[in-house]
Amino acid sequence: MLLSEIAKYLNLELKGEDKEIRGVNTLEAAKKDELSFLANPKYVPHLKTTKAGAVVVSSEFASQVSSALISSNPYFDFARVVQLFARPQGTFRGISELAFIHSTAQIDPTVTVYPFVYIGEGVKIGANTVIFSGSYIGERVEIGEQCTIYPNVSLLCDTKIGNNVIIHAGTVLGSDGFGFAQGQSGLEKFPQIGKVVVEDNVEIGANTTIDRAAIGETKIGAGTKIDNLVQIAHNVQVGENSIIVAQVGISGSTVLGKQVILGGQVGIAGHLHLGDGCRVAAQSGVGKDIPPQTDVGGTPSMPHKTFLRSSLILPKLPELYKKIKKLEEKVKELETKVQE
Template sequence: MSIKLSALAEELGLEYTGADIEISGVNTLDKAGPDEISFLVNPKYQQQLETTKAGCVLTSGPYAERVRSALVSTNVYMDLAKIINLFAKPQGCLTGVSELAFIHPDASVDGTATVYPFAFIGEGAEIGSNTVLFPGVYVGEGTRVGANCILYPNVVVMGGLSLGDNVILQPGAVLGGDGFGFAQTPAGHMKIPQIGTVAVEDDVEIGANSAIDRAALDTTRIKRGTKIDNLVQIGHNVEIGEHCLIVGLVGIGGSTVVGNGVILAGQAGVADNTRIGDGVIVGGQCGVSGKLEPGVKVSGTPAMPYATFLKAAGVCVPKLPDMFKRLKKLEMELESMKKAVGEDNE
C-alpha cells in the first residue's frame, strides 16, 4: 500500500508541510527511508530529526520546520495509531467457514464470519457478523460472541459466556475457566463448583495467555473499552470498570471491584474483595488490599501514596546499610555504658 501525503493528511484531518511525496510505510526516526513516515512523540528524541532519512515526520507544530516534510498534529500518539492502522496488514488468509472446523448443528454462525480449520463451536453458541475464529479456538455451548470480534489461535471461551462487539482475544487467552474455590474439609480440599459466567463488553482486548475465571455464582465482568495485557490473572466475581489498563503479570483476587479508568501497572497484586476507585493508578509490583479512594496514586507493598513510596524507597532504603552499622555501634556503646554503671554501683 502507498498513499500520497496530501491524501493521508486529508484522511486524518491534519495539515502537512513540504513536498507531497508518496508514503508506503511507517518506521522509527533512525530506520525510516525516504518513502516512509516517521514520528516524534517524545521530545527527548528530537536530535534524531537532524539525521533521519524519513520522507515525512508526524510531529507537533514546534518541530515541523526541522524536517523536509511534516504532518502536523496536536495529538501525535493518537494520529500515529491511526496511520499504523492504515498500513497494518491483518492477520490471516482465509474467509468463510472451513470444512475442517467443527460447528454444532444447533450453533449459529453469521454468514459473514470466518472460521478457520480446527476451531470448535459448541451447541447453542452464536457467532456474530464479521467475527474471525482462528485455528484451535474453542467456543463452548451457549456462548455468544458479538460482531467484529477476533479470536486468535488457541483462544478458549468456555460455555455460557458472552462477548460484546469488537472484542479481541490474543492467542492462548482463556475465559471462563473455574475460579479458585475450595472448601477445607478433614479429608482435604473440596472443590466448590463455579457455576457463574463471564461477560466481556464491547471494545475490550485481552492479551495472550491471560486468564479470566468464571464467577462462582454470578458474573465476572470486564466493562467496555478496557485493555488487558498478556499473562494477567483475573479471579472469580471480579468486576473491572470501563477503559481500564491492566498491564502484564497483574493478578486480581476474587470479588474485587475496579472502577473506571484505573491503571494497574505490571506485576501489581490485588487481594480478594478489594475496592479500587475510579482513576486510581497502581504502580508496578504494588500490593493492594482493602480500599483505594478515587484518583489516588499508590506504589509499594503494602500500597502507600506514591510520594511516600518515593521517599521510602529513594531516600530511606539506600541509607539502611549505614543506619544498620550506626545502630550496631550505638548498641555496643550502650552496652559498654551499662557495664560501666554496673561496676560503679558495686
C-alpha cells in the same frame, strides 16, 4: 500515497515539501519514503539523524524536519495513518469444513471459522466475527459482531462477549475459579457455576486467564484493555476503559472502577475496591481498598509519592543502620559525661 493526501485524511497541517509515502516506521529505522512520528521526548535527538521522509510532530519540533505533519497528539494521529498501511491478520475466509460446529449453533453467514475450531451447543456468533484455528467455543457462548478470536483460545461455557472484542492467542475465559472448602477429609471443590462477561471494545492479550464466577459474573467493562499473561480471578469486576498491563494478578471478588491503570506484575488481594481512576505502579502489591483518583506503589502499596521517597532510602539502609549504632554510642558517651 502523497503526504498531502495523508495530511488531508488526518486533517493535519503539512509543513514542508510534499512527497510520496510508501510506509511507516520508527525514527531510527525509517527510509526516505516512510512517515514516522515523535511522541516520547526521549527520542527528540533522533529528529536530527532520522532519514524519514516526513514526521508527525507537535508544532515546536516542526522546523527540525524537512516535512512535518503538525499534530497536538502525534501518537494518536500516527496510529490512524499506520492503519492505512496495515495488512489484516489471517487470509482464510468462510466457514471451514474442517471445523466442528454443533447443529444448534447460530452463526451469522458473514462469520469466518477456521479449521479445527470446536463450536458447542447453543453458541451464537454475530456478523463479521473471525474465529482462528484451534479455538474452543463452549456451550451457550455468545460472541458479538466484528470480534476476532485468535488461535487456540478457549471460551468455556456461557461466556458472553460483546461487539468489537479482540482476544489474542492462547487466552482462556471461563475456566473454573480457584475455590475450595475445607472439609473434614480435605479440600472440597466449590463448584463454579457463574460466567465471564466481556463488554464491547475490549481487547485481551495472549495467554491471559479470566475465571468464571463462582456464582454470578466475572465482568470486564467496555473499552478495557488487558495485556498478556494476566490472571483475573472469579467474580472480579473490572470497570470501563481500564488498562491492565502484562502479568497482573487480581484476586477473587475484587472490584475495579473505571479508567483504572494497573502496571505490569501488580498483585491485588481479594474482596477489595479500587476507585475510578486509580493508578498502581508496576510490581506493587495491593492489600487495601484504594480511593478514587489515587496513585499508589510498593508492596504493601502506599501513596505513590511516599513509595518513591521510601524507595530512595532503601539502598541507604545499611548506612542508616551504622549511623544509628554510632548515635547510640555517642549518646551513651554523652550521658556518661553529663552524669559526671
